[in-house]
Amino acid sequence: MASSRNSPSEALLRSLRAHVAPGTPVCAGLSGGLDSVVLLHLLATQREAHGFELSALHVHHGLSPNADRWASACEQLCETLRVPLSIERVHVERDSGTGLEAAAREARYGAYARASASVIALAHHLDDQAETVLLQLLRGTGLRGAAGMPEWRALPGTTASLWRPLLSVTRSELESYAKTQGLTWIEDESNASTAFDRNFLRLQVAPLLEGRFPGWKQAISRFSRHAGTSAALLEQAAREEGVDPGSPLAVELLRAQSPEARAHALRTYLEDQGLPMPTEARLAEMTRQLTEAREDARVRIEHGGAALVRHRDTVHVDRGPRGASPWNVPWAGEEEVALGADRGAVRFATATGAGIAERYTHDGTWHFGPRAGGERIRLEAERPTRTLKNLLQETGVPDWERGRLPLLFHGGALVWVPRVGVAAGYRCGAGEPGRVPEWFPGARA
Structure with missing residues (x-):
């Protein structure tokens, strides 16, 4: 036919x-x-x-x-x-x-x-x-x-x-x-x-x-095809201005643009993050809070099951729950541990002279858990212990992200913190086999 x-x-x-x-x-x-x-x-x-x-x-x-x-x-x-x-x-x-x-x-x-x-x-x-x-x-x-x-x-x-x-x-x-x-x-x-x-x-x-x-x-x-072509051209302009799908959104980028371009940049960022489009009035309020709040203000805007948060001079998306509820995931030496509930996974690479000394990993009880407050860790043998709060501040971890970090404990001792490091007493010596942990927030084992 x-x-x-x-x-x-x-x-x-x-x-x-x-x-x-x-x-x-x-x-x-x-x-x-x-x-x-x-x-x-x-x-x-x-x-x-x-x-x-x-x-x-x-x-x-x-x-x-x-x-x-x-x-x-x-x-x-x-x-x-x-x-x-x-x-x-x-x-x-x-x-x-x-x-x-x-x-x-x-x-x-x-x-x-x-x-x-x-x-x-x-x-x-x-x-x-x-x-x-x-x-x-x-x-x-x-x-x-x-x-x-x-x-x-x-x-x-x-x-x-x-x-x-x-x-x-x-x-x-x-x-x-x-x-x-x-x-x-x-x-x-x-x-x-x-x-x-x-x-x-x-x-x-x-x-x-x-x-x-x-x-x-x-x-x-x-008409829809013409609209799609125009939308693609606007997206290209946003990319050229610096809106990157894999990076936080720079507050200065928003401040430097006209109100119309600013709104489009934020729309493009929200779409990159898979978040729903807000109403025009809601979008205007978002841009106002993100660009006009004091530098030391904690800006958090709940939207679409997540939150836009401003940390220093960048905008991030926080998809985790507010506050850290208790949880416990055991580790028995596996190469990868799924932490559940959208907490990602931790993967352990083998190395020599780096990471957690292998000899410690076969004894006692190991587990991952959240911050509860008041934790301390000694990163250098000749230095005193430090509060985890101060170390996270120095490292530049945003406060809204700190409660999501999976901490590794041996019994009651804090051994490893993502973005901070391994406790000195558990660290490998030169030529010694070790396990190097790395956290993948979006991964599922």
């Missing part, structure tokens, strides 16, 4: 050639609805010719009484197409404060992040894109929000990418393809409820726009 430039088959092929290299593991998100069924079928028809690995993932939200039936339908489809299927049950927080739709989406994307594939293929189409941009505009979004959903982007917190190859295809074109191919799909009863904003736009507003402005979806899609 000949295919038009806008057909689902042609759209998939164009995007496939642009983004997916042969041999790449691709996992298709499969709800069992029309869009995802068509996407999986299209991918299955191209996997041999293009040479990529294909699997599917069904996220079982447990929100509908028909959820088990949907999972069964996905199993039958994957069996027919000979595509390996994983079904992941997730818990959706009904009282998350962000709404049921947003909570379900967060749970779903969490499942995508755990998938063992380089590419997660999603079936969003032109109608979805138009609805997304309209919703963002109604919420007063900036350029980045007006850009809508990108065809290709990194999946935060992973090495995988999200891929949306059908953004140029309408839902009616997907339905025509499905009927031609004899495909069947399930209907989510919640799609009929106008209690959800997206459904209201789809069921009430979109038909009116279609009757008055044919081609409105394509027009909004063009």
Whole structure:
């Protein structure tokens, strides 16, 4: 069958050639609805010719009484197409404060992040894109929000990418393809409820726009591409000014710019850190506090489950809980110890003449724990013990980060502190085998 430039088959092929290299593991998100069924079928028809690995993932939200039936339908489809299927049950927080739709989406994307594939293929189409941009505009979004959903982007917190190859295809074109191919799909009863904003736009507003402005979806899609181009240029300008994804944000950089550029720099930094965009008024208040507070003031701004903190002349993100609650993780000589609860991990390298003397590590009880206050440590044999508080101040560790440091104890003796060092009485001598600890705050063993 000949295919038009806008057909689902042609759209998939164009995007496939642009983004997916042969041999790449691709996992298709499969709800069992029309869009995802068509996407999986299209991918299955191209996997041999293009040479990529294909699997599917069904996220079982447990929100509908028909959820088990949907999972069964996905199993039958994957069996027919000979595509390996994983079904992941997730818990959706009904009282998350962000709404049921947003909570379900967060749970779903969490499942995508755990998938063992380089590419997660999603079936969003032109109608979805138009609805997304309209919703963002109604919420007063900036350029980045007006850009809508990108065809290709990194999946935060992973090495995988999200891929949306059908953004140029309408839902009616997907339905025509499905009927031609004899495909069947399930209907989510919640799609009929106008209690959800997206459904209201789809069921009430979109038909009116279609009757008055044919081609409105394509027009909004063009607008979103222009907005995306402008947003990218602004991001490039922020990078040239010194906003670096891997570094703290310099307060002086904010102070030196116009209010508009200052706001954009902070938005870019928040996005780099994976934090939600604040309202315009909230953003203005953030920049005011960060740039106008006294040099010795402790600035801490709670936002999006984390906090922006100013330490000396830089802005950092603190993701840890306020204050250190008691915890204890034993160490029995392992090369790596996971500390749990987003405290990261400590890894031990072997060395000669450096670190903790190996001969001490086989005796007694070793454990990691937090600061409780009042700890002392002797770093030099000929010098007196020092309070940990003073040492951390001298080392320049921000006060909000000190409670997160994992301290290593041998019995009741403090042996090692990240960024400070090993106690003199436990340190290796020249030529002696040792273990060198290093803390990785974001690591999971």
